[in-house]
Amino acid sequence: MTVQVEDANNMEKINKKYCFELLTIFGILSFLFVLPMISAGFSSNYYAGNPATIGPGETKTAELLTLLSGANEANNGNLTYKVEITNGAGIATLEGNNVFSITPTQPAPIKVKLSVSSNTHEGTEFNITFKISDITPTESGGMIGFAKTSTFTMPVLVRTPPPTPTPTPSTTPVEQPKGSIAWVIIVLVLAVIIAIVAFLFLKRKKTA
8 A cells, every 4th residue: 555655746747747847848948939029129329318409390201120030030031011100209100111021132211200399498308109010911811810919118308409610711812724824925926926927038139
């Protein structure tokens, strides 16, 4: 009886260990599967500590984001993204269409129209939040699969741009080409010589 009890306990320990290992492997595989589903590829030159800037009363269009893809992604990196501004702080709107088709060799710059009122104080900082969703159709039938979504918040700082320096007009005197002056002198000398020769020829002819 004692041997049977020990065997049962050992079997129960083995089963628990086996189940724990299976759950661990399943958790790792689930994480690796879900990770690419919740991220979208993009890059930006603006982030906390390096905000985009705009002057008081200014309206401008700027490329704030660039959508990217890699050849190792689904559909060989031929992806379709949808971009939305979920928090534009009242100063930002997307320019044009908000759906972009990209490839590994053709990223898509995202143009945003920024506009602030003239009474906005220097140093005011706004936050703009982008929602980027991968809406690439599946290869099987054109239906959209699980949405892969990322969000990105970008600061925009109100700051008057430094004045553009006015170019100073040049005061250097314009130098005349030396070659043209030399030719004028040569022509004048030849004209004088011809006139003298003609005068002497006519005078000798009269006295002859």
